[in-house]
Amino acid sequence: MKKEHLNISQVSMAFPTPTGSFLALDKVSLIIEEGEFVSLIGHSGCGKSTVLNVVAGLHQATEGGVVLDGKEVNEPGPDRAVVFQNHSLLPWLTAYQNVELAVKQVFGKTKSHSEMKDWIEHNLELVHMEHAMHKRPDEISGGMKQRVGIARALAMQPKVLLMDEPFGALDALTRAHMQESLMEIQNELNNTVIMITHDVDEAVLLSDRIVMMTNGPAATIGEILKVELERPRNRVQLADDTEYNRYRQRVLSFLYERQHVPVEKETPRLSVAGAEAA
Amino acid sequence: MFVTNLKGFGREQANELIRSMLLPVIAMMIFLGLWSASASQVETSLGQLPGPVAVYQQASNLLDEHFAERDKETAFYQRQEKRNAKKLAENPEAEIKIRPYTGKPTFFDQIITSLLTVFTGFVIASMIAIPIGILTGLSDGLYKAINPIVQLLKPVSPLAWLPIVTMVVSAVYVSDDPMFSKSYVTSAITVTLCCMWPTLINTAVGVSSMDKDLINVSKVLRLNWFTNIYKIVLPSSMPMIFTGLRLSLSIGWMVLIAAEMLAQNPGLGKFVWDEFQNGSSNSLGRIIVAVITIGLVGFMLDRTMLMLQRRFSWDKSAILR
Known part of the structure; x- marks a missing residue:
C-alpha cells in the first residue's frame, strides 16, 4: 500500500449569488496515492472544475479542506501545477520562454543558469516540442500549444499535476495523439495526476481510478471505479478488450442512466458520445 | 484560358491601384476646387479669404524668411568671430565674449x-x-x-x-x-x-x-x-x-x-x-x-x-x- 499523498476532505463549496448562496459542491472526499492517475468525470456544471480549483488553491473551500503531504493547501503554488483547458501560454513569449518563466520561478535559487537551460529543453523534448522551442504560441497549432502547457507544468516538478480538460479543445486525432504522449510521460515520470474530462474513453484509457460526480447543485462523488488494465495500454488493442468495454459501460451507465443530463447545460460532444454508446 | 486569367488578374491589380491612388487625388482636387471657389466669395477686413494659391505663396514666403533669418544668424556669428580674432591679435590676454543671436524664431x-x-x-x-x-x-x-x-x-x-x-x-x-x-x-x-x-x-x-x-x-x-x-x-x-x-x-x-x-x-x-x-x-x-x-x-x-x-x-x- 502506497502512502497517503493528497487528501481531499469533506470539501463543500458555496458561491454567493444575488438570490442567496448556491451550494456547488457538497462534502467531496477523496484520498489519492502518490503516482496515481485519477480522472474526474461528470456532466457540465457538476463542479469538477471547482474541485480542481480548490486543490490548486485558486478557490477556498467553504467547508473542509485539502491536505497535501501533511500540509494544508490554502493558496496556489507550483507544487500543484495546473494545465488549463485553453493552454494559457503567455502569447508574447516563445515556447521556451514560457517554460523558462516557470523554471526560473521554481528553480531560480537552486539551479545554475545552464542547468535551468538543460531542464527547460529536457521538458520540451519530453512533449516532443524541441523543433518549435523558439516559436510563439500564435505560430504553432492548438495541440502544440497544449504540449507546451504540459511541459511548463511538468517543468515545475509538481507534487500533483492538475489538468482541467487538457484536450477538450482539440480535434479527435490530435487528442488521441496527446493521450499517447501523456501515457508515455506518465510511464516515465510516474506523476500524481488529477484530470478533468468529458470523454469516457479518455478516462478509461488513462486512469487508475475514475471518479464519477453527480450533477449539481450540491454535486458530490457518485461512484469511484478502479481501472485495473495492464500498462502500457494500447487503444487499438483495448477497443476489442472485454475488460475495457466493461469499464466503459460502467461509466456510461452512470452518466446516462443514473444521472440525467442537465437540460440547459447539455454539451454537443456528450450527446454524440451517448449516441455512439446506444 | 490561362491568358484570360492573367489578363483578368492584371485588370484587378490596375483597379486596385486606381482605387488606392486615384480616388484620394480626385477627392483632394475637389476639396481644393471647393475651397478656392468659396474662399473668393468671402471678403474679410483683412482682405479676401485666401485660396490654395495664396496659401502656397505664404508657405514659400515662410520658407524664404526661415533661410533669410538663418543667414542673418550665421552672419552675426561670423562678425563676432572676426571681431574677437582682431581683439586677440591686438591683445592676447583680452576677454572674449560670444553673444547669442536673439533674432525672432522662424x-x-x-x-x-x-x-x-x-x-x-x-x-x-x-x-x-x-x-x-x-x-x-x-x-x-x-x-x-x-x-x-x-x-x-x-x-x-x-x-x-x-x-x-x-x-x-x-x-x-x-x-x-x-x-x-x-x-x-x-x-x-x-x-x-x-x-x-x-x-x-x-x-x-x-x-x-x-x-x-x-x-x-x-x-x-x-x-x-x-x-x-x-x-x-x-x-x-x-x-x-x-x-x-x-x-x-x-x-x-x-x-x-x-x-x-x-x-x-x-x-x-x-x-x-x-x-x-x-x-x-x-x-x-x-x-x-x-x-x-x-x-x-x-x-x-x-x-x-x-x-x-x-x-x-x-x-x-x-x-x-
Missing part, C-alpha cells in the same frame, strides 16, 4: 518648440497615467474610488486649466536662472492635465480585462507583485495602453495649440495668435499654412505612435490602423 523654429512642448507634456502624462491605470485596473476598489474623479476632470477644457496652471507655475516655479521658460512649463503642464485621461482609462480597462487564465498562471507560479506586473500585466495590456497613448497624443497636440496661444509659448499656437493680432493682408494666408502644418504634424505624430505600436505589439495578427 515658423520652423516654432514647429520644433511646439513638438518639444507637446512631447514633454505627453511624457509626463504617460508617466502618471500608466502606473495609476495599472493600479486602478488591478483593484476594483481603487477603480470605483478614482473613477468619479477621472470622469469629472476628463472633459475640462485646456482653456479652463490654463489660468490656474499659469498662476501655480508663477508661484511655484521661481528661479533666477530658469532652465525652461514659464510659458513652456505652463503649456506642457496644461497638455499633461488634458491628455492623461485616455491613457489612464485605457490602461485600467486593459489591465482589468486581462485573460483570467493568465492571472491564474501567475498565481500558480506565485510570481511576486513586481514580476507579475512586469511579465504578465504589462505585456497583456500593452495593446490597450497603446490605444490610450495614441488618443492622448492627439488630444495633447490639439490642446497644445490653444495653450500656446494663451501662454505665449513660442510655438505654432503663438504663431497663429501673433498673425491674428498682426492683421496684415498676409496674415490669413499664414494662419492657414499653420493650420495645414498643425494637421500634418498631428497626422505624423499619430503614424509614429502606430509604428511604435506595431513594433511593440506581440499580436502580429491584429490589424492596426
Whole structure:
C-alpha cells in the first residue's frame, strides 16, 4: 500500500449569488496515492472544475479542506501545477520562454543558469516540442500549444499535476495523439495526476481510478471505479478488450442512466458520445 | 484560358491601384476646387479669404524668411568671430565674449518648440497615467474610488486649466536662472492635465480585462507583485495602453495649440495668435499654412505612435490602423 499523498476532505463549496448562496459542491472526499492517475468525470456544471480549483488553491473551500503531504493547501503554488483547458501560454513569449518563466520561478535559487537551460529543453523534448522551442504560441497549432502547457507544468516538478480538460479543445486525432504522449510521460515520470474530462474513453484509457460526480447543485462523488488494465495500454488493442468495454459501460451507465443530463447545460460532444454508446 | 486569367488578374491589380491612388487625388482636387471657389466669395477686413494659391505663396514666403533669418544668424556669428580674432591679435590676454543671436524664431523654429512642448507634456502624462491605470485596473476598489474623479476632470477644457496652471507655475516655479521658460512649463503642464485621461482609462480597462487564465498562471507560479506586473500585466495590456497613448497624443497636440496661444509659448499656437493680432493682408494666408502644418504634424505624430505600436505589439495578427 502506497502512502497517503493528497487528501481531499469533506470539501463543500458555496458561491454567493444575488438570490442567496448556491451550494456547488457538497462534502467531496477523496484520498489519492502518490503516482496515481485519477480522472474526474461528470456532466457540465457538476463542479469538477471547482474541485480542481480548490486543490490548486485558486478557490477556498467553504467547508473542509485539502491536505497535501501533511500540509494544508490554502493558496496556489507550483507544487500543484495546473494545465488549463485553453493552454494559457503567455502569447508574447516563445515556447521556451514560457517554460523558462516557470523554471526560473521554481528553480531560480537552486539551479545554475545552464542547468535551468538543460531542464527547460529536457521538458520540451519530453512533449516532443524541441523543433518549435523558439516559436510563439500564435505560430504553432492548438495541440502544440497544449504540449507546451504540459511541459511548463511538468517543468515545475509538481507534487500533483492538475489538468482541467487538457484536450477538450482539440480535434479527435490530435487528442488521441496527446493521450499517447501523456501515457508515455506518465510511464516515465510516474506523476500524481488529477484530470478533468468529458470523454469516457479518455478516462478509461488513462486512469487508475475514475471518479464519477453527480450533477449539481450540491454535486458530490457518485461512484469511484478502479481501472485495473495492464500498462502500457494500447487503444487499438483495448477497443476489442472485454475488460475495457466493461469499464466503459460502467461509466456510461452512470452518466446516462443514473444521472440525467442537465437540460440547459447539455454539451454537443456528450450527446454524440451517448449516441455512439446506444 | 490561362491568358484570360492573367489578363483578368492584371485588370484587378490596375483597379486596385486606381482605387488606392486615384480616388484620394480626385477627392483632394475637389476639396481644393471647393475651397478656392468659396474662399473668393468671402471678403474679410483683412482682405479676401485666401485660396490654395495664396496659401502656397505664404508657405514659400515662410520658407524664404526661415533661410533669410538663418543667414542673418550665421552672419552675426561670423562678425563676432572676426571681431574677437582682431581683439586677440591686438591683445592676447583680452576677454572674449560670444553673444547669442536673439533674432525672432522662424515658423520652423516654432514647429520644433511646439513638438518639444507637446512631447514633454505627453511624457509626463504617460508617466502618471500608466502606473495609476495599472493600479486602478488591478483593484476594483481603487477603480470605483478614482473613477468619479477621472470622469469629472476628463472633459475640462485646456482653456479652463490654463489660468490656474499659469498662476501655480508663477508661484511655484521661481528661479533666477530658469532652465525652461514659464510659458513652456505652463503649456506642457496644461497638455499633461488634458491628455492623461485616455491613457489612464485605457490602461485600467486593459489591465482589468486581462485573460483570467493568465492571472491564474501567475498565481500558480506565485510570481511576486513586481514580476507579475512586469511579465504578465504589462505585456497583456500593452495593446490597450497603446490605444490610450495614441488618443492622448492627439488630444495633447490639439490642446497644445490653444495653450500656446494663451501662454505665449513660442510655438505654432503663438504663431497663429501673433498673425491674428498682426492683421496684415498676409496674415490669413499664414494662419492657414499653420493650420495645414498643425494637421500634418498631428497626422505624423499619430503614424509614429502606430509604428511604435506595431513594433511593440506581440499580436502580429491584429490589424492596426
